[in-house]
Amino acid sequence: VSIPVESAGSEVKRASVSPHGLGPIRRWVDFWFEPASPVDLGAFRALYFGLSFLYFASWDFSGWGDLPDWYYRPTPLFRLLGLPVLSSGAIWALQTAWKVSLLTSALGLATRVSTLTCAALSFYLIGLNQCFGKTHHAAALSFLTIAILSLSRCGDSCSIDAWIKRRMSGSEPKASGEYGWPLRMVWLAMSLIFLNAGISKLRHSGLAWVTTDNMSLNLIEFAIPGLGRPYSSYGPELGRYVPLTQLMAASTLVVELLFPLAMISRRARLALVPSMFLMQVGITLFMGRSFVPFMFSYLAWVPWSRLVHRRRAQDWRVA
Amino acid sequence: MTQASAMSMSAEVYFALGTAAFLLLILLAPEVRRLLDGRRAGMPTAAGGIELGALANLSSSAKPSPLQVAFVSLLAAALMAPMFYDLARDKEHWPFSSYPMFSTMRQRDQKLLMLFGVTESGDEINIQANDQYLTPFIHANIRPIINPLLGRDEQRLTEFLSDVLGRYERRRSSGEHDGPALKAMRLYQTSWHKDPAATQPLTLKSRSLLLEVGRSAP
Numbered sequence: 001v002s003i004p005v006e007s008a009g010s011e012v013k014r015a016s017v018s019p020h021g022l023g024p025i026r027r028w029v030d031f032w033f034e035p036a037s038p039v040d041l042g043a044f045r046a047l048y049f050g051l052s053f054l055y056f057a058s059w060d061f062s063g064w065g066d067l068p069d070w071y072y073r074p075t076p077l078f079r080l081l082g083l084p085v086l087s088s089g090a091i092w093a094l095q096t097a098w099k100v101s102l103l104t105s106a107l108g109l110a111t112r113v114s115t116l117t118c119a120a121l122s123f124y125l126i127g128l129n130q131c132f133g134k135t136h137h138a139a140a141l142s143f144l145t146i147a148i149l150s151l152s153r154c155g156d157s158c159s160i161d162a163w164i165k166r167r168m169s170g171s172e173p174k175a176s177g178e179y180g181w182p183l184r185m186v187w188l189a190m191s192l193i194f195l196n197a198g199i200s201k202l203r204h205s206g207l208a209w210v211t212t213d214n215m216s217l218n219l220i221e222f223a224i225p226g227l228g229r230p231y232s233s234y235g236p237e238l239g240r241y242v243p244l245t246q247l248m249a250a251s252t253l254v255v256e257l258l259f260p261l262a263m264i265s266r267r268a269r270l271a272l273v274p275s276m277f278l279m280q281v282g283i284t285l286f287m288g289r290s291f292v293p294f295m296f297s298y299l300a301w302v303p304w305s306r307l308v309h310r311r312r313a314q315d316w317r318v319a
Numbered sequence: 320m321t322q323a324s325a326m327s328m329s330a331e332v333y334f335a336l337g338t339a340a341f342l343l344l345i346l347l348a349p350e351v352r353r354l355l356d357g358r359r360a361g362m363p364t365a366a367g368g369i370e371l372g373a374l375a376n377l378s379s380s381a382k383p384s385p386l387q388v389a390f391v392s393l394l395a396a397a398l399m400a401p402m403f404y405d406l407a408r409d410k411e412h413w414p415f416s417s418y419p420m421f422s423t424m425r426q427r428d429q430k431l432l433m434l435f436g437v438t439e440s441g442d443e444i445n446i447q448a449n450d451q452y453l454t455p456f457i458h459a460n461i462r463p464i465i466n467p468l469l470g471r472d473e474q475r476l477t478e479f480l481s482d483v484l485g486r487y488e489r490r491r492s493s494g495e496h497d498g499p500a501l502k503a504m505r506l507y508q509t510s511w512h513k514d515p516a517a518t519q520p521l522t523l524k525s526r527s528l529l530l531e532v533g534r535s536a537p
Contacts, residue, residue: 134459193418200422209422217515225433225445225448
């Protein structure tokens with residue numbers, strides 16, 4: 001997209017400076033600090049924490065506190081930090097504080113304190129959930145997203161803090177790179193996860209992951225009672241159509257491997273992000289591996305300020 | 320050079336190449352270059368979903384300070400480095416991982432450990448079918464705990480089954496789930512056959528009882 005920079009009569013001149021003279025550091029900086037509206041980050045914060053609060057509200061981690069010691073298999077980071085399994089009562093108190101911090105982060109109330117508290121408690125509680133035999137891959141992004149938001153100025157818009165500040169000073173925050181990098185950091189986290197998942201498939205199975213009946217067997221397997229929690233019983237039925245499942249496998253691999261392009265290309269973003277989202281919906285539906293909290297992070301790809309401005313423009317036209 | 324150090328070297332090379340390729344991808348992207356075109360001309364661009372109206376408000380003082388750049392760069396590196404390291408080593412260091420889920424080939428014949436509860440009437444229920452029965456575990460935790468104990472530590476295996484049974488009953492008594500009363504817990508080794516072309520794509524070939532633990536007298 002080339003942007004009109006100057007109108008002289010009917011002639012529109014366009015910016016055309018060669019990028020070849022720019023150094024990689026400048027490109028790096030401009031990638032992260034491309035100015036963004038505070039609404040993009042604020043809306044993402046409000047929705048992400050709000051949905052996480054609703055999702056995790058009924059979760060209870062306190063049961064980990066009264067298991068025999070030998071169940072505990074700390075992850076490397078928990079072992080390195082020497083983090084213990086607290087008593088059930090202490091875990092219950094922490095998870096209550098965590099849920100409150102999810103809610104106050106969503107509302108944007110004392111946002112910096114709320115999000116930092118939430119990040120610290122997420123590290124312990126979500127991390128503890130990985131220390132009893134099974135690493136739940138989908139949970140990692142929840143912690144990473146919360147940690148990224150806690151280090152950002154995500155409370156400058158769509159928050160009680162911003163409302164109070166506006167009432168007191170009357171000033172609105174301007175677009176800034178400070179509101180862009182946290183979203184791009186979430187994009188980076190998601191891109192790395194999908195890229196690693198794609199490469200892992202090639203490493204462990206090669207192209208046979210696509211060309212054989214592997215995906216078909218995968219879908220059929222989840223009909224074994226208790227193995228997953230499929231929302232639909234069509235998975236095993238789908239598994240009977242091997243060419244279709246090979247197509248699904250090929251699409252999965254291609255989208256995972258190409259996903260990092262979504263960070264830098266708008267066209268790629270339009271194709272890859274919805275495709276990956278739909279694939280995870282499919283996995284949840286047919287295989288019963290829930291990616292629900294993971295899927296909240298897709299909200300970071302939505303240009304919220306555009307939607308808000310479009311809505312305002314429509315209202316203005318109506319008025 | 321030993322095999323171990325050669326492997327370690329290749330992991331480091333993978334790591335360095337992965338990081339470099341990723342950075343290169345970002346820096347050489349046409350969108351980034353176009354964005355920089357706009358910047359050099361001193362004008363806002365529409366790239367990245369940014370509102371031009373909002374950009375017009377951007378003052379020159381909004382440029383990031385070296386400290387901000389260093390902070391964000393360190394954060395990006397802190398995200399990329401362990402991810403590429405785990406990818407190179409095929410390991411997991413939560414919250415980072417090589418994300419190997421579903422990456423191995425599925426076999427047509429599969430063995431699977433399954434837990435069943437025995438009701439007062441002697442019927443069996445698959446207690447892995449409902450996570451409420453297993454809390455704080457979920458169905459996915461069960462096999463990674465049982466597998467290393469099987470054939471090696473029967474005492475702990477028995478302790479685990481007793482614990483699951485005790486928890487189930489305590490939670491049932493307090494109304495946290497509505498499952499039937501259980502008098503025992505059984506661990507089975509099951510064997511399944513998958514065949515997409517068969518009338519029944521999934522069949523249970525065999526099931527053998529490995530261990531049974533009864534409820535202790537109150």
